[in-house]
Amino acid sequence: MTVQPPDMISELLRGMRLSGVKYRRIETTAPFGVSFAYVAGKAQFHFVSQGTALLRMESGARFTLNTGDALFIPNGNAHALLSEENAAVIPVSAYPSESICNSVCAITCEPCPQSDKTVIFSGCMDFELGGMQPLIKAMPEVMMVSRLMSTWPEIHPLLAAMERESMTRQVGFAGILARLADVVAALIVRGWVEAGCGKATGWVQVLRDPRLSRAIYAMHQQPGVNWSVAELAKEAGTSRSVFAERFLSATGTTPAKYLSELRMRLAIQYIRHENQPIETVALRLGYGSLAAFSRAFKRIVGQAPGALRETIPLAEEI
Structure with a gap:
């Protein structure tokens, strides 16, 4: 009798936790540049609910982000979000922030017209895989949700809900956004694993x-x-x-x-x-x-x- 291999993907996801999450709702207008430093043991998440941005990693990799794009940086590599390549960059910690709820704060870089503003929902979190923690180091520098859209259509309504909550700012929106972001980040990780982990080795x-x-x-x-x-x-x-x-x-x-x-x-x-x-x-x-x-x-x-x-x-x- 042939013994089937165990479901290691389920074992991995069973131990996955995103905890200690701190989110920021960043509202700005071009030109802008916001940098995020490397924090050991932390992952980072971004969702563009309005406008566009350029993601520039410390490694030199660049990604163009449009409205509705989400991404996960599993090893928390240093990076910046910019309106354009030559925009001046300021650390996100240097901007004044206002607490919305216990896990979300709002950052308004400067007053901006409704039509021209860029709104980004960002998170920094502990990323744990339980007993399979070593796998995190094998993950790519940036994991883009756009690469999963055709295979996992269930992500579409989640992103639409995030966009709606971020823009309408109804009562309780911050907590709902945080929960949705947790789910999207988990789906990004699951999608990468189920797709064969890309070209990762080790x-x-x-x-x-x-x-x-x-x-x-x-x-x-x-x-x-x-x-x-x-x-x-x-x-x-x-x-x-x-x-x-x-x-x-x-x-x-x-x-x-x-x-x-x-x-x-x-x-x-x-x-x-x-x-x-x-x-x-x-x-x-x-x-x-x-x-x-x-x-x-x-x-x-x-x-x-x-x-x-x-x-x-x-x-x-x-």
């Missing part, structure tokens, strides 16, 4: 290799098991040496180290998002004692697990 091999997928999936389903290389090779249906070599080539790490880091990413999720007791998390993830779990957590994450309940987590989490 960790993406896990999604493309059914043998590796079975082993990785087993670890994700039972992270509390102390998996040996031999046991994982059996899951993959290959020899121990072939599996170890293929795993290292695809992920850049060993199965033991991957399992340890997977456990810590899941621990962060269970403690921070699900508010599970730390001792419960330790036992769930295969540690014989709270002390053993705490030592492993501090070694890999860089802080004690209790700090997740007391402070904002470090941006450089694994």
